[in-house]
Amino acid sequence: MNSKKQTPVKYYVGIDVGSASVRAALVDEFGAVVAHADQPIQIWEPQPDHYEQSSADIWAACCSVTKKVVCGVDASRIRGVGFDATCSLVVVDKQFQPLAVNCEGQNYRNVIMWMDHRAVSQVERINATQHRVLSYVGGVMSVEMQPPKLLWIKENLKESCWEKAGYFFDLPDFLSWKATGVTARSLCTVVCKWTYTSDGGWDDSFWKMIGLEDLVKDKYEKIGNHVLSPGESVGNGLTPEAAKDLGLPEGIAVAASLIDAHAGGLGVIGADVKGHNLPCENQPITSRVAMICGTSSCHMGVSETPIFVPGVWGPYYSAMVPGLWLNEGGQSATGKLIDHVVRGHVTFLELQSKAAASAHSIYTYLNSHLDLIKKSLPVGFLTVDLHVWPDFHGNRSPLTDLTLKGMVVGLTLSRGLDELALIYLATIQAIALGTRHILEAMEAAGHHINTLFLCGGLSKNPLFVQMHADITGKPVVLSKEVESVLVGAAILGACASGDFASIQEAMAKMGKIGRVVQPNHEHKRFYDKKYEVFLKLVEHQREYRSIMNSC
Numbered sequence: 001m002n003s004k005k006q007t008p009v010k011y012y013v014g015i016d017v018g019s020a021s022v023r024a025a026l027v028d029e030f031g032a033v034v035a036h037a038d039q040p041i042q043i044w045e046p047q048p049d050h051y052e053q054s055s056a057d058i059w060a061a062c063c064s065v066t067k068k069v070v071c072g073v074d075a076s077r078i079r080g081v082g083f084d085a086t087c088s089l090v091v092v093d094k095q096f097q098p099l100a101v102n103c104e105g106q107n108y109r110n111v112i113m114w115m116d117h118r119a120v121s122q123v124e125r126i127n128a129t130q131h132r133v134l135s136y137v138g139g140v141m142s143v144e145m146q147p148p149k150l151l152w153i154k155e156n157l158k159e160s161c162w163e164k165a166g167y168f169f170d171l172p173d174f175l176s177w178k179a180t181g182v183t184a185r186s187l188c189t190v191v192c193k194w195t196y197t198s199d200g201g202w203d204d205s206f207w208k209m210i211g212l213e214d215l216v217k218d219k220y221e222k223i224g225n226h227v228l229s230p231g232e233s234v235g236n237g238l239t240p241e242a243a244k245d246l247g248l249p250e251g252i253a254v255a256a257s258l259i260d261a262h263a264g265g266l267g268v269i270g271a272d273v274k275g276h277n278l279p280c281e282n283q284p285i286t287s288r289v290a291m292i293c294g295t296s297s298c299h300m301g302v303s304e305t306p307i308f309v310p311g312v313w314g315p316y317y318s319a320m321v322p323g324l325w326l327n328e329g330g331q332s333a334t335g336k337l338i339d340h341v342v343r344g345h346v347t348f349l350e351l352q353s354k355a356a357a358s359a360h361s362i363y364t365y366l367n368s369h370l371d372l373i374k375k376s377l378p379v380g381f382l383t384v385d386l387h388v389w390p391d392f393h394g395n396r397s398p399l400t401d402l403t404l405k406g407m408v409v410g411l412t413l414s415r416g417l418d419e420l421a422l423i424y425l426a427t428i429q430a431i432a433l434g435t436r437h438i439l440e441a442m443e444a445a446g447h448h449i450n451t452l453f454l455c456g457g458l459s460k461n462p463l464f465v466q467m468h469a470d471i472t473g474k475p476v477v478l479s480k481e482v483e484s485v486l487v488g489a490a491i492l493g494a495c496a497s498g499d500f501a502s503i504q505e506a507m508a509k510m511g512k513i514g515r516v517v518q519p520n521h522e523h524k525r526f527y528d529k530k531y532e533v534f535l536k537l538v539e540h541q542r543e544y545r546s547i548m549n550s551c
Helices: 053-070 120-128 130-134 146-156 158-162 171-180 187-193 204-209 240-246 261-269 333-345 349-358 362-373 379-383 418-444 462-472 484-497 504-511 521-549
Strands: 011-017 019-028 033-040 076-087 088-094 164-172 286-294 295-304 313-318 323-331 387-389 407-409 451-455 476-480 512-515
Touching: 011 171, 011 261, 019 484, 033 053, 033 333, 033 484, 053 076, 053 171, 053 476, 076 261, 076 484, 088 146, 088 171, 120 146, 120 484, 130 313, 146 158, 164 171, 164 187, 171 187, 171 240, 187 379, 261 286, 261 295, 261 349, 261 476, 261 504, 286 362, 286 418, 286 512, 286 521, 295 418, 313 512, 323 418, 333 349, 333 362, 333 418, 333 476, 333 504, 333 521, 349 362, 349 418, 362 379, 362 418, 362 462, 362 512, 362 521, 379 521, 387 521, 418 462, 418 476, 418 521, 451 462, 462 476, 462 521, 484 504
Parallel strands: 011 076, 286 451, 451 476
Antiparallel strands: 011 019, 019 033, 088 164, 286 295, 295 323, 313 323, 387 407, 476 512
16 A cells, blocks of 8 residues: 655644733644643732733743643744734833833833723823824824833833833733844834834834934834834744743744734634635635634724724734734723622622532533523523623723723612622623624724624633624634634744745634634614613713713
């Protein structure tokens, strides 16, 4: 018998730094996660709206999880490494040593997290300039972007931090520097969070106008004057020191990085959908939105020409998929909000005890409890008299209003497990209604969206997924690999290795569909009415505020 010699499978390492943990995966050339590991990282909250981390703690966790996933694997078959991370701000001095971003002078706390809202005053002044670069962030800059944070550092930590700083990195770029010794930045980070434009680069007039002219003087060395496309190979690959730290051979290709949400988008949005009876089949990927749902949620839509969506970030050219423009909607607190609502309820300890006794997670238990109390009704209809406005941490899209607060309408004196399950359901529905609000803004501006692709931790919750399908009226595609963000990071490493001709080719081969969840169109009228109430809630909040401001 003739037998062909099998070619050894190629592997890539994807490393993802989320808000509370670092994860790594060994992914094969077909997009299958072969090994996976995670490790928590520390968050400091020295005062309200201040969230800080340590770049040393983050890098140590990256090394630990990477060593675990490559243990026992033939190193010659590992071809590339890709990083993604939250868009947090890392500050180091001229010798690349950490600098404190706090008044306490704690140098190891040198990262201002993405969700830190300390720079509210600074972002208000930046937005008041109405500078032309703001048109690329939905018309209004978010406090979660880097310019307001840089201005806050200059105004509050001038001697201890600003004047000593050698480099300001977005966290994904810090990781690629740590791995290669090269300070190049990713087009993804500088375009999405720093106002760099793919055609014109940095705009001197913007930085001078907002009071950060210092950055212009040194030709932007501190924030990046060498920019690479995501997936492009950085330097000469892993340095000897980084290779030892990570447990990998020296010289392995390292890719220009992505923000974590964008890596998730990369891992799902380009998957082959043939045979799944989806409206996006035989349509360009511009008909799809990738939704990355974790602590917060991001809604990533691409277009062939720039589309300016009020209240939605972008358009950013080639920031996720090369050659396409990206718009990015978002909700600042989703997984964090659900946790906040459930864990803060008076019945949480009872829930925790019963879930543990049944060997289920608290959310699996709550989903089962809702099925018990629904009687003959569809589960979603249980909230006919209970409504939530979900902006407990301000509104990122499409209203871009940091000052908005959360609202709950329909509370009673009852305080049992039934009531906890109902407020949990109403919160999930509110998040899905917020997604509908974002999609409608994108569609009104010119996007044509017919399918949602979900990934991230919340996509593991079937109730969360079904509510998004029912409330938006669009089918939801779940990837075969739950860890789509890690697959996206690995796709970067695959491109840097040269094994694929383009990111699009790698996306199509490594992104795989798992399950499709269809909307129940019989429930459309109910959710249309819920959406009417949803929009009324914010109207009333603004009306109440106007009345109180007139005092």
